[in-house]
Amino acid sequence: MEVSLSSYSSNTEPRIYKVAGPVVIVENLNGRMYDVVLVGHNKLMGEVIEIEGNKSIVQVYEDTELIKPDDPVENTGTPLSVELGPGLLASIYDGIQRPLPLIAEESSFIRRGVTIPALSREKKWTFVATKEVGDTVKGGDAIGYVDETANFRHHILVPPYTKGTIRDIASGEFTVTDTVCTLEDGTSLTLMQRWPVKKHRPFYDKRWPDTVLVTGQRILDTLFPLAKGGTAAIPGPFGSGKTITQQQLAKWADADVIVYIGCGERGNEMTDVLVEFPELVDPKSGSPLMDRTVLIANTSNMPVAAREASVYTGITIAEYFRDMGYDVALMADSTSRWAEAMREISSRLEELPGEEGYPAYLASRLAEFYERAGRIETLSGGEGSVTVIGAVSPQGGDFSEPVTQNTLRVTKTFWALDAKLANRRHFPAINWLKSYSLYQDQVTPTLERSYPGWVANMKRLMELLSREDELSEIVQLVGSDALPEDQQMTLEIARMVREYFLQQDAFHDVDTFCPLEKQYMMVNLLLSFSDNAYRAIELNKHVDEILDLPSRPMIARMKYERDYKAYSKKVSTQIEKDFNELFGGEKE
Amino acid sequence: MKEYKTINKIAGPLLFVEKTEPVGYKEFVTVTLSNGETKRGQVLETSKDYVIVQVFEDTQGIDKQTYVHFSGEIIQMPVSGKMLGRVLSGIGTPLDGGRKIIPEDKRNIQGEVINPYSRTRPNEFIQTGISTIDGMNTLVRGQKLPLFSGSGLPHNEIALQIARQATVTGEEESFAVVFCAIGITQEEAKQFINEFERTGALQRGVVFLNLASDPSIERIITPRMALTTAEFLAFDYGYHVLTILTDMTNYCEALLEIGAAREEVPGRRGYPGYLYTDLASIYERAGLIKGKSGSVTQLPILTMPGDDKTHPVPDLSGYITEGQIFVSRNLYRKNVYPPIDVLPSLSRLMNSGIGKGKTRADHKALSDQLYAGYAEGLDLRGLATIVGKDALTSRDQRLLSFADTFEKRFVMQGRDENRPIETTLELGWDILSTLPEDELTRIPGDMLEAYYRRETTADEGD
């Protein structure tokens, strides 16, 4: 029965020493940090995350069920990399870039040890060369393009750190691995390149983000705008609207490419995107929204190590499109699950835990990730951007927990979701008193040019809302009836702003997306009603009389109007008429 | 056969076994005591120096003379269509004195991950006959929708009422119930089984029982066995399976116990850092799959320790499930049955299950308006106790009585009252019509036109 340790092989081949969940300790590996290794007889993909003496610690991206000590391990000698090239758009991948539709051809369930390349090796693309023999090129330069979809031109770039003179180049039909261009030194370039996910792709220079990322979400664009190349955090307890907000941004943000990472969240939410996006039309290009989208899905029940990788896979793809000069927006839902994956791995490594069991490097990992956002000058002198929007799921809804706090330290837009608002179905449940955007000053000058008064309007709205907050504290003590008429009016106007303007229904055909111009018109109507209302109060009219005016419910319905320009005019006329009648002859 | 007598240490449910040949992670283990008794377990950690085995039953009687047998396989359970009508223990042995179940197949109890690409989006409305659910937190086939409750509250009655009344309109289909008791009392379990027998649901059901008196460690596998059965019935036999898991809090306590025995670094409030991932491996086992006719709908029940929804168990559950139904102590004290508090409740799949062609076009707007009115009414109720009702404006007073009417007429209903969705929606309009039309800003004009009761017959301000 008893066996001595000698039953283990004693050679110096790399062998498994220990298996504890996703963490496997390997002896005699002789690898480098972050090398990808193939573990066990099934060759499960893993990554070296720590080296100690002759033992290497590997996190495995797949379930380690039935993996045994003494099983063989193979070192690929390369770090975890993604494939970048035509075919990325409209794809859905798992955390380590395996195409889920192809996996689904075998079974509805995800089996282990599957290796399918991310980009099809068979599909031929029409490559149009834009450089000629004899041209010198360097990393980041485009040598040609492929029209990947009807409206998307995929530029084929020389990989970073490569340069030379073109010896050979031709337009034609190619697969992603065919050589389309050869340099004098023999380097051959293909439509596809690889890049290690944990390293940011190089660029020439970083610039200040100064253009608003239009999202069509009123509270965001008007009050807390995000800039192209900026960063935003959306923390909120469960059910407060993180996912819907992220999906709204994925649908309507005026970016060229969307990378949507479902990180440790629900399977059905990825299915939602897969069902909806092909049906929706991108207002900018007229193509299905899916055609500008790359989905990364590591659902909550998939292996945690791959969850950790999914975020890096996503951001690397985003940087790749940025390098072509595009504006890319990346959503990660949820970064807390990513942090938890780090915690799980770290605890298996028996590392010294920091706050709430998270590893001490949590803050630096988060900072590194958001640092990969930005508006940049590309290596070839163009301009591109990656905007990063991270959902945060604080445990117990408490924003003082480590992931929220460390995220807020490095993100410049904060959209604070509020369970209280969500409970009363005020959506988006973004708390207007707690949220902020540090891009406001940079992006508003352009807005002001197109929409005169934009900045002043925004300030008035914010003042009104904070005044409401002060007044409602008084109401808590004395009741609403005890307030003077003008203060009651303030409360009513604020209510109109909240209900008619801030509330926006993601599920309503028209309301789901609100163009900037419509936002501007809505605010103007509200403020014009407000100005008149205060004047009426001064003239001793009563709040009730004002609230009964027919123009008020008309403002309420503006959000549902598709032909908003005509409607806005109608309401504006009605406001004027209503108050003229109310003032009677008293108006000067 | 790999069998060893080399237990070096026993800590809680964990055995540390030395000097083994290579043993696989998660291998199924049987432990044989000197008196011949056997217990089951699973490999939690394996290395060249030692193997950690987690025993699913209590470790009483285990000593260094005990044999540990490693099977070389992961835990699988026998499954069969003949399981319908059977009552099984928390580890799957028949408790009903019936015949041995002849397996048609063996399945890994961990389940497999459904490829998100292979999922079908749940979109069929399940009518439960309960207004607060159908009207405002609609359940959809393939959803995972837990009851968040507290000890002593009537969550079991509600779950049973749902199981009894649940129908998909216009369809007579194969419907099955899998009931999974996790550490609940004998009486509670009886309540379920008797009711299933009374209504005949047991013939189309499978019961797994891990009772309060059973070993807590067994609770790690009971829900997995239940879900493996549910998946088999759903995806191999085409049943629409409603799976009731109660009480998930007991399940989490068992995880806590193992974590403590392993001396792991705890996450929040002592629970293991992987609690989220672990719970997800249970809750995500619900849904529909392209090309398969059945479905798994989950109705887990959990009691919130101290009625605290920020406790890790409800908190992490809420992050995974597709909404939650809150059972409220406050309403219960006011004799409201079912005491469902709609405000913190949510059905994330509601929007895909309702509307024109499914329930009615006005459903969503009606629900949103009821939410808005009730929320404001409740705020005012608090305010009225401080400043008095008279200090409120007339609008506020109307909302105050709206909240009362809502609780009395919409929330409250009989234990056997099965309201068709039409009734629920009409009731909603009756109540909303106690408010002036132009205050119903959540409802588009054409719907107000169609449904608002201009000549209000509703008993205003009762």
Ligand SMILES: Nc1ncnc2c1ncn2[C@@H]1O[C@H](COP(=O)(O)OP(=O)(O)O)[C@@H](O)[C@H]1O
């Ligand atoms: N902008 C919105 N419009 C309409 N409903 C919303 C909106 N945001 C959230 N909701 C509702 O709230 C629910 C929860 O939102 P979700 O984004 O899934 O929350 P979280 O990701 O924070 O848990 C959704 O199912 C939906 O019913």
Ligand SMILES: [Mg+2]
């Ligand atoms: Mg979410």
